[in-house]
Amino acid sequence: MNSIDRRSALRAGVGAAAAGALATGCTDDRPAPAPPTAPAPPSRGPRPAPAPAPRRYPGQPAEITHGPRDRDRVALTFHGQGDPAIAEAVLAEAERAGARITVLVVGDWLDQHPGLARRILDGGHDLGNHTQRHLGISSMSQTDAYAEITDCAERLRRLTGSIGSWFRPSRTQYATPLVAELAQRAGYPHVLSYDVDSLDFTSPGAAAVAGNVSRQIQRGSVVSLHFGYADTVAALPGLLDDLDRRRLRAVTTTELLT
Template sequence: MILNCVETTKRVVAFTFDDGPDVNYTPQILDLFREIGGKATFFMIGNQVKANPELARRALAEGHEIGNHTNTHPNLTDLSPDEVIRELSIAAQNIKEVTGIEVRTFRPPYFGYNETVHSIVTDKFGYPAIGAMNMNATDWSNPGVEHIVEHSVDHLSAGSILIFHDGWGDRSQTVEAVRQLIHMAADRGYQMVTVSELLQLAACEV
């Protein structure tokens, strides 16, 4: 039910970031991708978009994708169906009001996902639920730059989706790890694309 990668022969990889936009760390991540020439997907929290609208607009203006990460970051499996709908709807509304776009992708907070949530996400909103290959990197827990890199670098492979966090706490380790990883990806000939671009490339090869 959750997509961690796609099958493709193209040397493309999708870096993704959760829990922003954050005034301290999102700009640093955006600067890194501007320097390397890649794109990423930012799964943004609706109320954070409302609090930092200029960062959401900057991400979009620089070619990145914004995905839905709910409005307040609850575990959706703890909510009623109506509450799940409300979380997703308000987040989408806040993002649209700030950026003018309709979001097309979704990542569940805490990866809290079940059949009920899946039905709402796919049937009502039409979102693919996006996971990641490098779950053991656990950058959210600040395990050290070396740990984040070590548990991500093996997943720099065609069609992989990688998860990091640009909000909710000190993300300086993430910034440095991502700096190293995107240079490794570029040196290996990988293009960094958004999740939607990755899905479109895969669809073209079916």
């Protein structure tokens, strides 16, 4: 399938349905022997494994902008908010190409779409924290900034069993010293920045998004992209094809640094 066909296919929506089970019981007024052992509840399958927790990477700075330059790997990182159908399309296209991505989610987006946390993890991707409300964290008081980090962390913990693999500050490429300190206090040894900005949030068109990345990317790069923008979805097939031609493998940030 060529890139045009793939882009057309990505416009199609996907849906899912869930069903539950109802257990009922009855009582009997007649005397009876000791009650039998209660039957085991219906199996609901194995519980999902907790999401990976943050880890420390010796030799890496507190704020990571890129990975090793001597390996043919890059990390595509996505700020997680916006239309969930676009998020699903990005995930589907990445998985079609055998790519793994890193998604830094906004907490109030998870409040609206909690199922996407497990969807991201089940696809083999990294899941991290991009603050609770996606406000300008650099200009906040210490109390408010810490709440932005920990509120999102608590939602991730409730949904996945972990505060997520990474923290990225909102509305800034680099963390202030205070924000980096607060992130460490919240349990994130490293702040995740990037060295390639796609500028997809400016909606410049799919060709411009792909071109912005192509001109800057190199071994070890961490690329900033976003859910929620149609240009990003349209650019992704060509971008992944370009990485393949360059023999650059798109991996999670955890894999990039391991």
